[in-house]
Amino acid sequence: METLEPLLSEHPFLKGLDPKHLQLITGCASNVRFDAGQIIFREGEEADQFYIIRNGKVTLQIYTPGRGSIIIDALTEGDILGWSWLIPPYQWRFDAVAGELTRAIALDGKCLRNKCESDHDLGYELLKRFASIVDSRLESTRLRLLDMYDSNP
Amino acid sequence: MKTSEQSLSNAVTIERKNFDALFASLIKREYQIVGPTQRDGAIIYDIVKSSNDLPEGWAEEQNAGTMRLKRRNDKALFGFNSTVQSWKKFIHPPSQRLWQTKQSSGKPAIIPEKSKKQKLAFLGVRACDLAAMGILDKVFTDSPFTDTGYRIRRSDILVIGVNCTQAGGTCFCASMNTGPAISSGYDIVMTEIVEKSRHYFVVEKGSKVGEEIIKELPSAEANVYEIEGAEELVNKTSSAMGRKIDTTNIKELLSRNSENQRWQQNAQRCLTCGNCTMVCPTCFCTTIEDVTDLTGREANRMRKWDSCFTMDFSYIHGGSIRPSVYSRYRQWLTHKFAAWHDQFGTSGCVGCGRCITWCPVGIDVTEEITAIRMSDKNNPSITLSKENK
Amino acid sequence: MTVTLEKLTKDIVPSQEMIPEYFRIIRTQKNTHDTFTIELEPPKNGFSFAPGQFNMLYMFGVGEVPISISGDPSDRNTLTHTIRAVGSVTRAMQKLKKGDFVGVRGPFGTHWPAEESKGNDIVIVAGGIGLAPLRPSIYHILSNREKYGKVVLLYGTRMPKDILYRKELEQWRARFDLEVLATVDRAASDWKGNVGVVTTLIPRSHFDPPNTVAMVCGPEIMMRFSVQDLLKRGVPVENIYVSMERNMKCGIGFCGHCQCGPTFICKDGPVYPYNAVKDIFIKREI
Numbered sequence: 130m131e132t133l134e135p136l137l138s139e140h141p142f143l144k145g146l147d148p149k150h151l152q153l154i155t156g157c158a159s160n161v162r163f164d165a166g167q168i169i170f171r172e173g174e175e176a177d178q179f180y181i182i183r184n185g186k187v188t189l190q191i192y193t194p195g196r197g198s199i200i201i202d203a204l205t206e207g208d209i210l211g212w213s214w215l216i217p218p219y220q221w222r223f224d225a226v227a228g229e230l231t232r233a234i235a236l237d238g239k240c241l242r243n244k245c246e247s248d249h250d251l252g253y254e255l256l257k258r259f260a261s262i263v264d265s266r267l268e269s270t271r272l273r274l275l276d277m278y279d280s281n282p
Numbered sequence: 283m284k285t286s287e288q289s290l291s292n293a294v295t296i297e298r299k300n301f302d303a304l305f306a307s308l309i310k311r312e313y314q315i316v317g318p319t320q321r322d323g324a325i326i327y328d329i330v331k332s333s334n335d336l337p338e339g340w341a342e343e344q345n346a347g348t349m350r351l352k353r354r355n356d357k358a359l360f361g362f363n364s365t366v367q368s369w370k371k372f373i374h375p376p377s378q379r380l381w382q383t384k385q386s387s388g389k390p391a392i393i394p395e396k397s398k399k400q401k402l403a404f405l406g407v408r409a410c411d412l413a414a415m416g417i418l419d420k421v422f423t424d425s426p427f428t429d430t431g432y433r434i435r436r437s438d439i440l441v442i443g444v445n446c447t448q449a450g451g452t453c454f455c456a457s458m459n460t461g462p463a464i465s466s467g468y469d470i471v472m473t474e475i476v477e478k479s480r481h482y483f484v485v486e487k488g489s490k491v492g493e494e495i496i497k498e499l500p501s502a503e504a505n506v507y508e509i510e511g512a513e514e515l516v517n518k519t520s521s522a523m524g525r526k527i528d529t530t531n532i533k534e535l536l537s538r539n540s541e542n543q544r545w546q547q548n549a550q551r552c553l554t555c556g557n558c559t560m561v562c563p564t565c566f567c568t569t570i571e572d573v574t575d576l577t578g579r580e581a582n583r584m585r586k587w588d589s590c591f592t593m594d595f596s597y598i599h600g601g602s603i604r605p606s607v608y609s610r611y612r613q614w615l616t617h618k619f620a621a622w623h624d625q626f627g628t629s630g631c632v633g634c635g636r637c638i639t640w641c642p643v644g645i646d647v648t649e650e651i652t653a654i655r656m657s658d659k660n661n662p663s664i665t666l667s668k669e670n671k
Numbered sequence: 672m673t674v675t676l677e678k679l680t681k682d683i684v685p686s687q688e689m690i691p692e693y694f695r696i697i698r699t700q701k702n703t704h705d706t707f708t709i710e711l712e713p714p715k716n717g718f719s720f721a722p723g724q725f726n727m728l729y730m731f732g733v734g735e736v737p738i739s740i741s742g743d744p745s746d747r748n749t750l751t752h753t754i755r756a757v758g759s760v761t762r763a764m765q766k767l768k769k770g771d772f773v774g775v776r777g778p779f780g781t782h783w784p785a786e787e788s789k790g791n792d793i794v795i796v797a798g799g800i801g802l803a804p805l806r807p808s809i810y811h812i813l814s815n816r817e818k819y820g821k822v823v824l825l826y827g828t829r830m831p832k833d834i835l836y837r838k839e840l841e842q843w844r845a846r847f848d849l850e851v852l853a854t855v856d857r858a859a860s861d862w863k864g865n866v867g868v869v870t871t872l873i874p875r876s877h878f879d880p881p882n883t884v885a886m887v888c889g890p891e892i893m894m895r896f897s898v899q900d901l902l903k904r905g906v907p908v909e910n911i912y913v914s915m916e917r918n919m920k921c922g923i924g925f926c927g928h929c930q931c932g933p934t935f936i937c938k939d940g941p942v943y944p945y946n947a948v949k950d951i952f953i954k955r956e957i
Contacts, residue, residue, distance in 0.1 A: 567927030609956030
C-alpha cells in the first residue's frame, strides 16, 4: 500500500524533518474527506487530531447567540488546521466547518503527543513549527482587531 | 561679498538731513513705501511717508519670550533689530480670496480674484528678512507650480536693505549665513552710521533702478574710512551675536534623532500656540476656508495662514496624524532645519530670532538644537571627549 | 496702476491650478453603505490622467477634498471618482444627483508604474477603499493584458458588504488571465470566500516574485504588513509601490499640509516607491 510519507515530506510544514521523525508522523496519518457543510469538529470537543488541508476550504467559526455563527478564519490548501491537540486541556476552541468538498490528511494528536513526550527532539521540532503558525495567525488576528478599514477608528 | 576696493567705486554717503530725498524719489516713481514704524509699544512694518514715521531713537530689548522698546541715546533711524512681523505679510498675505463662485440656473460661475499689482518699496530690509524673501521665492515660484499672486506681488518690489550695526537679543543670522551683512537681492543697501557730530548713511546700489534712485539723491562719494567704518560696524555685529546654531550635518542629525527625549521634554513647555509660525518670515503654510453668504448662493474661497501646531493641520478622516505636542514641535523644527533642504535646497531658517522672542514660554530653537546635538548618540565630538576623559 | 491678474498671467503657463472647473455629473452610483461613485463629463477637450493620480473635488460652498481617480484612463470623456462619505464635503457630495456640478482641479501627483511594468508579473494589493485608486491601473493592465506576465489582484475589506465594485470583481474573477482573491476580516457563516487579513492572501497567490511589481493601496497599517509579506515572498523591495494619504488643501505644494517626512504627497506622491517612504512607515506621528 502506498504510504503518505512522500506527500508529508514535501509539505512545507514538515519539510526538513528528520526521516525517523517523519516516519513516526506518517504512522499517525490518515486520509480524510469532508463534504461541503460538514462539521469537522466543534468547540469543546476533545482535540485529538490535526489536519493538513490538501484541497478545499475550512472555516473556523464562533457561535454567538443572537448573531449566529461568525467566521473568524478560513483555511485552504496547504494550511494546517488545529493545534489544540498540543496544548492542555486538549479541547477545540472553535467550530471547524468544511466550506466545500475538502480533502485533508488527519494526524492522530493523541498518538503524536505521547511520541513527543518520549522523544523531546520530535517534540521540539513540532512545537517550533506550530509556534510559527500560531505567530502568523496571531498577527492576522491582531491586524483584524484594528478594524483598519473603518472610516472612524 | 564685496571687497572694500570694489565698494570704493560704488559707495556714496548720504547725510541724515538729506535722507527724505529718498522718500521723494520713491514717491515720484509711484512707489508705496513700507518701512519700520513705532506703534503700540512695538516696531512694525507699515506704510511710511517720511523719515518722521521711522522709529527714530528707538531700539528694542529682546530675549526668549520678551520684547520691550527702549530709548537709544542717539537718533538712529534703524537702531532696532527685528520687527514683530517680517515682510511676509506683504508678499504672502495672511488672508486672501482666491475666487468666488455663484450659483446660477446651470453651471455655477467661478470668478477668479483679480490681484492688484502693488508697486511697493520695502525700506529697511534686514539681511535675515531678505534671505527669507529669497526662500519664499523658491517655495512659490521655483517648483513645478507657480503661485501667480505671489509672483505678481513680488515682481515689482523695490528692496532697500539696511545692514545691521548691532545684534539683537535673539538674533543668530551669522550662524545661519544670512547676515548681518546683506550680500544680494537688493536694489539699494545702506549702513547707518551715527557719530557724535555726524549722522549719515553709506549707500550702495544693487540694481539699475537702485542706481537711478541714488543718482537723484544729494550724496558724496564715500571715502575709504567711511566704507571701512561701515564694514567694521557690521563685522562687530556678527561677533557680538549671543546665539548660534551649529548647522553641521543638521539634516542627518535631526533625521536620526526623531525619537530624542528632548522632544518630549520640550513638549512639557510648548503651548502649541503657533506664534513661532506666525512670526517666522519663511513659514508659508496655508489653509482654505469656504465662506458662503446667507442665501448660500455665493461662496468665497479664502486662503489663510495656517500653523502646523494645530491638531487640524494634519487631520485625515479618523484623526490627526500628529496628535501629540512633541510631534508637532518636531514637525515644525525638522521641516525648517532638515526637510527644507530636501524640498527647496536651502535651510528654512534665516536666524532672525522672532520665534524665540515671541514664544510665550521662551522656547529657544538654538537651545533645542544644541540639546539634541549634545544628546545625539552618534555625535562624534561627544564620543571623542568621553574617550579623552 | 492696476493690472488685472488675467493680463499679467497671460504668459505665465502653470498658474491656474487653484481655480477649479465645474464638471457635470452624468451618473451616480451607490457602491456600499458609505461609498459612492460619481461619473463626470469633462468640458470640451476631455480629461487625461495616469493611474494613481488624484483630483481636488470642490463641493459648492462646503469645501474641497483630494480624491483619487478610479475610472478607465483610456476613456477621456468620463471622469470617475469613487468617494467614501467620511467628512462634511464627502457627505455633501453623497447627495449629489445627475446633472449637478462638481468643481475639479487636477490631475495631480505621481502615478502607479503600470505602463513601466510591462513584461513583469503584477501583484495588486488593495484594502477597503484602496481599490479605487488602483482600478485605473487594473484597467490599463487588462487592456494591454498580453504585455504583462501573471496578474494577481488581492483585495481585503472589513465585511462582505464593504466590497467595492462587486460585479466587476466577479467579471475579473471569471477571466483566466487574472487571479482575483478577496478576503474579509469577518463574515457570517454563509460567506463562501476567504476570511482573514489581506496579507494572508500573499503567500497563496501565484506569481514569480523576482519578476513582480507590486502596487499596494489601503490603510497605512495594511500597506506596512503587506509589504513585509511581499518581501518575505521575495518581491524585490525596489519593485514595491504604495500610495500615501495626508491632509491636503492645495494639491500643488503650497499649503504644507500633506508633508510626509521630507516630501509633499501632492507633488512627490501619492504613489511612492516603498523605499522612499519606508522610514515614515515606522516613525511615529511623522
